[in-house]
């Protein structure tokens with residue numbers, strides 16, 4: 001098997017593993033089934049990509065040129081789905097979200113590498129009759145280099161994640177600049193805020209404890225108060241909030257797809 005084809009099969013297998021992991025452990029099979037029923041893009045697109053990935057593995061491995069061609073849009077689609085979430089999660093790795101962070105990074109890396117690899121394999125598949133077959137030895141060393149490059153990139157990402165996670169966090173830590181005059185709490189569960197209408201006292205600095213009970217990241221964002229806090233899985237952050245009596249501040253989760261799924265609410269100060 002040629003280097004490009006071998007690399008493409010490897011990339012497809014990695015992509016399939018990452019999507020299976022995301023769907024089963026992060027989204028949850030129940031929510032995937034629910035999302036497919038409601039045709040929610042969060043569940044439908046990764047499922048289509050996964051099925052296509054698995055369906056194409058064997059024909060690509062056997063050298064079918066049309067299957068090889070089909071992997072080009074597939075990698076592009078995966079990059080399109082994973083990139084916005086990855087851009088949001090990538091700067092904020094922590095011990096709690098490391099698994100999600102890592103698998104998203106692998107997904108983006110595999111799809112980014114997958115695009116040129118699939119184009120190479122396609123060109124090779126369609127032009128195979130004209131060119132002489134590649135000798136086995138250089139093919140093997142090229143694929144070894146590819147594996148080494150991917151492993152090195154993954155190790156680099158992991159080192160970077162540890163470095164960023166070790167740097168001091170700013171907003172949302174359990175420290176107050178001023179003593180709070182009131183307390184409130186908010187739970188994030190099943191891509192919802194509970195309660196979605198939070199009452200605080202007007203003009204009083206209030207410590208809002210935001211707890212994420214889901215197994216994946218959420219964020220707590222109030223644009224008008226310049227609050228932007230990431231809350232990892234099973235994590236609690238404290239946000240200091242002051243609002244004038246009569247104010248209503250809208251909050252939402254900035255993780256792509258969550259706001260549209262109804263992860264919104266408002267703070268009412270009276």
Ligand SMILES: [Cu+2]
Nearest residue numbers: 218253255258
């Ligand atoms: Cu969310």
